[in-house]
Amino acid sequence: MRSSIVKKGLTAVAAGVLLLVGASQSAQAINQYVTIGNVPKPAACNNHGIMPAGGWLANKSCGYVMGTAIAGTRFDVSSTTASNFHFGRWRAGDGSSYCAWLVPGALDTSHSATIADSCSTDTSSRMVHRRSIGKDFDAAPHTGDGAIIVSINPSACTGYYNYFVDSNFSSGRLHDPVGFALPTSGGYRYSTNDNGASMIRVNALGETIWMFVARSCIQSQLPANLNNEND
Known part of the structure; x- marks a missing residue:
C-alpha cells in the first residue's frame, strides 16, 4: 500500500514537472516573420521616405542604424513596443544573425512560424549603449x-x-x-x-x-x- 502511494506521488510530481517544462517552453515560443521591402521610414523618429531594400535595424527604437533587414529574410519578434518597433533576432540570407530593433511596417504579418526566443532583455539593455x-x-x-x-x-x-x-x-x-x-x-x-x-x-x-x-x-x-x- 505504501509503495503504491509513493509511486502515485512520484507519478504526480513527474507530471507536474512536465507541465511546468511545457509551460516554460510555451512561454519562450515567439513568432518569426518574413521581412519586406519598400518600408516607410518611421515618422516617430522624424524620418520621412521609403527604405527600398528593407527596414532599418537599430540598437534601440529611433537609435543608431546597424543594418537593413533585407526583404525576404526572417525576423524573430521577441517583443514589440506600443509604437510597433520590434525587438528580436534578424536572420540574414547568409546564415548570420543578431539581435536588434526593427522599424514598424517591415514584416509580412500575414504568415508566421513559431520559433524559440533567442534574444534576451540583457542583450537589449546592453546594446542600447552606442559603444556596444x-x-x-x-x-x-x-x-x-x-x-x-x-x-x-x-x-x-x-x-x-x-x-x-x-x-x-x-x-x-x-x-x-x-x-x-x-x-x-x-x-x-x-x-x-x-x-x-x-x-x-x-x-x-x-x-x-x-x-x-x-x-x-x-x-x-x-x-x-x-x-x-x-x-
Whole structure:
C-alpha cells in the first residue's frame, strides 16, 4: 500500500514537472516573420521616405542604424513596443544573425512560424549603449546623424547594407551589397569596433540610404577628434 502511494506521488510530481517544462517552453515560443521591402521610414523618429531594400535595424527604437533587414529574410519578434518597433533576432540570407530593433511596417504579418526566443532583455539593455555597437562617432550622443561629410570614390568603394554577424558586435564582414554605384560623397556616422567598416548615409534611389563601406575607403578623410563618449 505504501509503495503504491509513493509511486502515485512520484507519478504526480513527474507530471507536474512536465507541465511546468511545457509551460516554460510555451512561454519562450515567439513568432518569426518574413521581412519586406519598400518600408516607410518611421515618422516617430522624424524620418520621412521609403527604405527600398528593407527596414532599418537599430540598437534601440529611433537609435543608431546597424543594418537593413533585407526583404525576404526572417525576423524573430521577441517583443514589440506600443509604437510597433520590434525587438528580436534578424536572420540574414547568409546564415548570420543578431539581435536588434526593427522599424514598424517591415514584416509580412500575414504568415508566421513559431520559433524559440533567442534574444534576451540583457542583450537589449546592453546594446542600447552606442559603444556596444561601434566607436569613433561623428558627434556626441544624441547628436550628429552623419554630420561628417566624406568624399567617396565610386570605382574603389562598394556599399553594403550589413556588416554584423552576431550579437557580440565585436567583428563582422561586409554583406548584402547595395547593388548601385555610390555617389561621390556621404555623411559619416560611426565605425565598427573592429575598424572593418563605417556606417555612412548617401543620397541614392531618391532616398537617404544608410549603408556600410570598408573603413579603408574613407579612413584618410576622418578627423582625429572623433567622439567615443557612451550614452
